[in-house]
Amino acid sequence: MNQETAKILWNKPAGASVYRIGLTCGNEYGQADPGQFVTLRLPKESSPLLRRPFSIHRLIKNNGELKGIEILYKAVGEFTRKLSHTAAGERIDMLGPLGKGFTVSAAIKSAALVAGGIGVAPMVFLADRLIHEGISPTQTIVCLGGRSADDVLCDTDFQTMALKTRITTENGSIGEKGLVTDALSNWLKDHQPDMIYACGPMPMLGAVSAIAKQKNMPCEVSIETIMACGVGACLGCAIKDTQHAEGYGHVCIDGPVFNAARLNLAGR
Ligand SMILES: Cc1cc2nc3c(=O)[nH]c(=O)nc-3n(C[C@H](O)[C@H](O)[C@H](O)COP(=O)(O)OP(=O)(O)OC[C@H]3O[C@@H](n4cnc5c(N)ncnc54)[C@H](O)[C@@H]3O)c2cc1C
Ligand code: FES
Missing domain, CATH: 3.40.50.80 (Nucleotide-binding domain of ferredoxin-NADP reductase (FNR) module)
Structure with missing residues (x-):
């Protein structure tokens, strides 16, 4: 688990009130399991005070090298609406990867x-x-x-x-x-x-x-x-x-x- 100031790579609409946000991340996300999550906070905003949890949607890789993570989110309230107004180049406070993810093994064939x-x-x-x-x-x-x-x-x-x-x-x-x-x-x-x-x-x-x-x-x-x-x-x-x-x-x-x-x- 790591707390970092991630850079927003992109933040773009992906449906009705749904967005994809790309964030830079530390190398430890290369070992993240599907189902694990991060918590986010907007550094310039005093409200909401509490961090908000979001699943890791995808690892962003370029030629096999980890460049960041993507989050898919729906704007439902104060934090997610504010998040939807952020843009590439801005910074966000990110804590993760957190929690326990799904079981994935070579034994699972279907x-x-x-x-x-x-x-x-x-x-x-x-x-x-x-x-x-x-x-x-x-x-x-x-x-x-x-x-x-x-x-x-x-x-x-x-x-x-x-x-x-x-x-x-x-x-x-x-x-x-x-x-x-x-x-x-x-x-x-x-x-x-x-x-x-x-x-x-x-x-x-x-x-x-x-x-x-x-x-x-x-x-x-x-x-x-x-x-x-x-x-x-x-x-x-x-x-x-x-x-x-x-x-x-x-x-x-x-x-x-x-x-x-x-x-x-x-x-x-
Ligand atoms: C482990 C985990 C992973 C999550 N992953 C994602 C994700 O990948 N993408 C995503 O869009 N959301 C995800 N969520 C939900 C996300 O955390 C909430 O939508 C977010 O916290 C809402 O914050 P807000 O300030 O925008 O809304 P608030 O102002 O806090 O709430 C607005 C409205 O949404 C309702 N609400 C808040 N949280 C939830 C919730 N968890 N489920 C249903 N309704 C809720 C509230 O009751 C309220 O009516 C995840 C939650 C958890 C616990
Ligand atoms: S959110 Fe605080 S104990 Fe789980």
Whole structure:
């Protein structure tokens, strides 16, 4: 973990209220795992006081050399709106890489990646790493879901990696009409992946966990909670965790990625 003043390489629109920001970073990000996150603060702003967490979306490399990280973010409130007004060349305070990421190993040959809305942010980095470790693209699916077409992001990123995607929207404006978990359930009728990975709103994670439990399949979920310190010092991100001695874990240091079974999310 390192605190640094990162330089903004770019900050450009990537959809409705969604942006991609490129940031310089230290060499330790070369060892970062997909699912790990950073916390950001704007040095010239006194508000908001607390740093805000964002997943690493992608490592930026040039001829194999690490140049920075990219973050995909949605402008939802004070910090993210201010962030959307920053420009290349400006500086930002960055702490990371933080937390525990997704399990990636050569033993995982097939997977289902399930993302709801901006929950897709860590999935591009994850897909890239899984491919690097030798996953079979034909035995892998990326299920992207959202309320409407505006919430479906990064489809072309996965297609560029030769991964198949299934898109669902609640209003049917793009892809199949329904929930992202419908697409997952349909795909699982004919496939037995080594792992299900999910990131998105809590009800979606509960539904994915229930499917994995019912089919007895390993599943990892990335949890989003409001965070204050991001480093295990404030108890602001506590979550019920059956494997934690005190019964509660910290999303910021025990997660944000957890084995779904240990959180009992199914049915939430
Ligand atoms: C581990 C982790 C990784 C994250 N990765 C990303 C990412 O890659 N890209 C991204 O866009 N966001 C990500 N988030 C969420 C991001 O941290 C929040 O959107 C951000 O903190 C909002 O700050 P704000 O000041 O703009 O909004 P605030 O003014 O704090 O909040 C504005 C509104 O958004 C709601 N809100 C705030 N945080 C969240 C949240 N976590 N989930 C749902 N609603 C929320 C608030 O309840 C409020 O209604 C992540 C969160 C966590 C915990
Ligand atoms: S955010 Fe402070 S303990 Fe997790």
